[in-house]
Amino acid sequence: MDFLKEYGIKDEVINQMLKSYDQVLIDVFLFDEANVRKVIEYFQVLGIKVIDDLLLYRIEIFSIDVEKLKKSISRFDQQELIRRINEDYNTINCL
Numbered sequence: 001m002d003f004l005k006e007y008g009i010k011d012e013v014i015n016q017m018l019k020s021y022d023q024v025l026i027d028v029f030l031f032d033e034a035n036v037r038k039v040i041e042y043f044q045v046l047g048i049k050v051i052d053d054l055l056l057y058r059i060e061i062f063s064i065d066v067e068k069l070k071k072s073i074s075r076f077d078q079q080e081l082i083r084r085i086n087e088d089y090n091t092i093n094c095l
Contacts, residue, residue: 001026003033004055007040013052021059029059038066046073047082053089061092069095 001014018026029036039062043051054061061069072095073081084091 001030003037004040007037007044007051009052009055013055016056017059020056025059029062032063035066036062039064039069042066042069046078047086049086050089054092058089058092061095064095 001018004014005011021029040051043054048054076094081091081094
C-alpha cells in the first residue's frame, strides 16, 4: 500500500483502508496495482480531489479498467461531473 504515498495519500488513509476492508479486498486491490495507479493518475489529471474518500468508501472504482472509466466519463459533461464528484464522492456511482 506504500505506493499510494507516491500520489499524496497519507498514512492515516492507508491505515483506515487496512482497518476497514477485508484482507481479500485489499489483496485484490494490491494485485491490480498497475491499474490502481492508472486510475489515480487519471483522476488527478481530471481534477478529482476526493481520491482519499474514494479509496476509503468506494475502493471498487479502482478495480475498473481505466479505459472503461474513460469511456464512461466521456458520456457526461466532464467538468460538471468532476464538480459533482468533488462535492459528493457518491456521484461516482453514476459511472
